[in-house]
Amino acid sequence: MSSFSTNLIAWQRCHGRHDLPWQGGDAYRVWLSEIMLQQTQVATVIPYYRRFIEFFPNVVALAEASEEQVLAHWSGLGYYARGRNLHRAARIIATQHAGEFPDQFEQLLALPGVGRSTAAAICAQAYHQRHAILDGNVKRVLTRYCGIAGLTAVKSVENQLWLLAESLLPERDMATYTQALMDMGATLCTRSKPKCEQCPVQGACVAYQTGRVAELPTPKARKVVPERQATFLLVMSGREILLEKRGPSGLWGGLWCLPQRDEGDNEYESGWTIGEQITWPVFTHVFTHFKLHITPRLVRLVHKPYQIQQAGSVWMDVDEALNAAIPTPVRQLLEQIGA
Secondary structure: OOHHHHHHHHHHHHHOOOOOOOOOOOHHHHHHHHHHOOOOOHHHHHHHHHHHHHHOOOHHHHHHOOHHHHHHHHOOOOOOHHHHHHHHHHHHHHHHOOOOOOOOHHHHHOOOOOOHHHHHHHHHHHHOOOOOOOOHHHHHHHHHHHOOOOOOOOHHHHHHHHHHHHHOOOOOOHHHHHHHHHHHHHHHOOOOOOOHHHOOOHHHOHHHHOOOHHHOOOOOOOOOOOEEEEEEEEEEEOOEEEEEEOOOOOOOOOOEEOOEEOOOOOOOOOOOOEEEEEEOOOEEEEOOOOEEEEEEEEEEEOOOOOOOOOOOEEEEEHHHHHOOOOOHHHHHHHHHHHO
């Protein structure tokens, strides 16, 4: 066993995280946490995870649920394709694996939403198999420890990191070692203000020994974040609000959203008799690749139209809507109405 893995395992047993709700080796729980933790911090994930596991305690329960139910419990966590893929994968496990969670790397890799690192994390933590992980935190640990420059998203650099990750694997204690790598990246070898003085491998860390910790991993060039504008209509009749279901793919795919208009579009449906309309202050919702400046416009109707003209639309009580599969900015606006 290398000194790197030996030191990490010893450190994790004394100083690593041992109270995460998905720890314990159950493959379903490990998988669920790995999907939720993609692009999302642990502190954000934990309350969502607890609620999700309460409603869907095993993969069969998840498979038997509707997509609407799954997305309702995913609502607010973002990156909704993860929730749709999770549901699809659960149904594959139920039908093709008789409800038993796969224990082979290739079988896991074939599931929707499961990449090489996620499959490896499940194999290592649930089945103690010898597979290397390489998520963003681990890339940062390895680039610093081995002094590797270059953008980690570049294929040649990523391939080099995969080889290193595999070469450092211990012969045993795979679950502990894998958790140690995750804990190191999350608590010590952080992007800014790393706690190098507490690091169990600082003596052999190239970045630390050469004063290059702040330089690695090589930072990406900053891009100008695109900005978009949209008007969200809060069309109400009494306590009911009009919602539209998005298509299965794309932004907020499969979620219930407010009718949206481009900036400056003031046209309404022909059947609406408007009693009052109020424009609320603009607020901004930040996505990974752009910012959306939202102008909310409350539109109160004199009476509810006899027929909804737009297919895929529905009237919901505000309280019912807050429990539906809705994205975060819609939830924020509905909470203002319900307050």
